[in-house]
Amino acid sequence: xxxxxxxxxxxxxxxxxxxxxxxxxxxxxxxxxxxxxxxxxxxxxxxxxxxxxxxxxxxxxxxxxxxxxxxxxxxxxxxxxxxxxxxxxxxxxxxxxxxxxxxxxxxxxxxxxxxxxxxxxxxxxxxxxxxxxxxxxxxxxxxxxxxxxxxxxxxxxxxxxxxxxxxxxxxxxxxxxxxxxxxxxxxxxxxxxxxxxxx
Amino acid sequence: xxxxxxxxxxxxxxxxxxxxxxxxxxxxxxxxxxxxxxxxxxxxxxxxxxxxxxxxxxxxxxxxxxxxxxxxxxxxxxxxxxxxxxxxxxxxxxxxxxxxxxxxxxxxxxxxxxxxxxxxxxxxxxxxxxxxxxxxxxxxxxxxxxxxxxxxxxxxxxxxxxxxxxxxxxxxxxxxxxxxxxxxxxxxxxxxxxxxxxxxxxxxxxxxxxxxxxxxxxxxxxxxxxxxxxxxxxxxxxxxxxxxxxxxxxxxxxxxxxxxxxxxxxxxxxxxxxxxxxxxxxxxxxxxxxxxxxxxxxxxxxxxxx
Numbered sequence: 001x002x003x004x005x006x007x008x009x010x011x012x013x014x015x016x017x018x019x020x021x022x023x024x025x026x027x028x029x030x031x032x033x034x035x036x037x038x039x040x041x042x043x044x045x046x047x048x049x050x051x052x053x054x055x056x057x058x059x060x061x062x063x064x065x066x067x068x069x070x071x072x073x074x075x076x077x078x079x080x081x082x083x084x085x086x087x088x089x090x091x092x093x094x095x096x097x098x099x100x101x102x103x104x105x106x107x108x109x110x111x112x113x114x115x116x117x118x119x120x121x122x123x124x125x126x127x128x129x130x131x132x133x134x135x136x137x138x139x140x141x142x143x144x145x146x147x148x149x150x151x152x153x154x155x156x157x158x159x160x161x162x163x164x165x166x167x168x169x170x171x172x173x174x175x176x177x178x179x180x181x182x183x184x185x186x187x188x189x190x191x192x193x194x195x196x197x198x199x
Numbered sequence: 200x201x202x203x204x205x206x207x208x209x210x211x212x213x214x215x216x217x218x219x220x221x222x223x224x225x226x227x228x229x230x231x232x233x234x235x236x237x238x239x240x241x242x243x244x245x246x247x248x249x250x251x252x253x254x255x256x257x258x259x260x261x262x263x264x265x266x267x268x269x270x271x272x273x274x275x276x277x278x279x280x281x282x283x284x285x286x287x288x289x290x291x292x293x294x295x296x297x298x299x300x301x302x303x304x305x306x307x308x309x310x311x312x313x314x315x316x317x318x319x320x321x322x323x324x325x326x327x328x329x330x331x332x333x334x335x336x337x338x339x340x341x342x343x344x345x346x347x348x349x350x351x352x353x354x355x356x357x358x359x360x361x362x363x364x365x366x367x368x369x370x371x372x373x374x375x376x377x378x379x380x381x382x383x384x385x386x387x388x389x390x391x392x393x394x395x396x397x398x399x400x401x402x403x404x405x406x407x408x409x410x411x412x413x414x415x416x417x418x419x420x421x422x423x424x425x426x427x428x429x430x431x432x433x434x435x436x437x438x439x440x441x442x443x444x445x446x447x448x449x450x451x452x453x454x455x456x457x458x459x460x461x462x463x464x465x466x467x468x469x470x471x472x473x474x475x476x477x478x479x480x481x482x483x484x485x486x487x488x489x490x491x492x493x494x495x496x497x498x499x500x501x502x503x504x505x
Contacts, residue, residue: 007371094487
């Protein structure tokens with residue numbers, strides 16, 4: 001089950017890299033967070049850790065429902081362009097993404113050798129980190145960059161969940177509220193881009 | 200032996216039902232009066248009774264190629280994974296052979312399109328070559344990664360192994376292979392995001408453009424070849440990516456298998472209703488996703504599995 005959800009996590013991330021539409025990208029982000037939340041709940045249930053289950057539910061509510069909803073509402077409000085064209089052409093990213101994956105799996109090998117349990121998930125979450133960096137790099141518009149930032153946070157959460165068996169509750173809560181604040185600040189950035197678009 | 204022959208005859212008999220079923224579902228969802236599910240058989244019997252008209256510009260290829268399109272596909276049906284327990288013959292062939300046989304059939308279809316020297320035929324053939332060349336590497340990678348998970352290179356034995364012992368530790372890799380194979384199923388059979396099977400508009404058609412000159416018996420052969428091709432892909436999807444039900448009693452097992460086939464057809468029909476056809480130059484992107492997922496499933500097999 002865990003392996004299935006990790007597969008879904010990285011699959012949604014890769015499909016997001018190929019997306020050319022903004023609302024579709026937000027949908028993929030939401031599915032990505034959904035699989036992450038289910039993963040946290042499953043792992044928390046199996047190791048009997050209540051705080052991890054709680055943070056899983058928080059992820060479900062905040063990242064899978066609330067943040068995509070706010071992002072969509074804001075982008076409708078400011079009339080952002082729905083076409084997002086990546087700077088890196090898709091033909092190149094077909095070559096780039098597998099190369100990146102092999103590179104990160106190879107990179108993570110020393111770490112996975114040190115780990116005792118769930119060692120291989122670390123490799124997946126580090127590669128998810130790099131893929132979301134690629135998502136930030138390959139777009140010029142602000143909205144996909146935001147989504148890239150949010151997926152970086154998702155993959156860090158995955159790293160924390162699978163590698164350490166859950167970060168302390170206080171840190172998790174702090175990160176969640178930071179994210180919400182970041183979304184509020186992003187609002188202002190959207191506003192600025194809209195003004196630039198008008199000129 | 201009897202069981203083996205019966206299942207293959209059953210597959211050939213069911214094959215025309217699936218495209219009619221997809222069309223039926225689509226028409227129902229679009230609030231049209233749906234066609235009967237037996238429309239495929241009716242079309243075939245209508246085409247059988249019509250005369251064959253061959254353009255006088257064509258060479259002997261036109262009279263040979265329809266048989267050569269159909270025969271590799273029929274041959275592939277014999278090598279597919281078994282659908283019930285205790286079958287006489289479990290095939291040993293691997294990804295290369297299946298892909299090779301399917302592309303042999305595609306090759307003769309392209310020759311057929313070029314033969315009558317009409318502009319539509321050449322157009323359709325070049326598009327078909329473009330699509331099938333991109334689909335092949337993904338197909339080989341996907342079937343290989345499933346074979347690795349099932350611990351056997353032969354497709355038939357791989358399906359039996361997956362039924363006996365499902366590798367839950369390779370679930371992620373399995374999903375990637377499934378996504379990739381589903382994209383291939385759509386691309387190779389010319390369903391909507393890649394090709395629209397229902398129009399005769401020169402901008403969109405791929406498969407129809409190659410067979411515009413045919414009539415009567417030859418057209419029937421090509422049509423049955425395309426329905427058998429869908430049968431091959433959906434049956435491989437059913438036995439490799441939905442590995443259950445092989446150990447049921449024979450009649451029940453066959454029923455479960457047929458249900459799986461109709462479920463796949465339903466999925467494809469729902470996808471067709473919900474998406475628009477892609478531009479021709481965006482098809483490499485879709486097939487690129489298939490290649491990335493196939494490759495990813497191979498890597499994650501080594502990374503996650505051990």
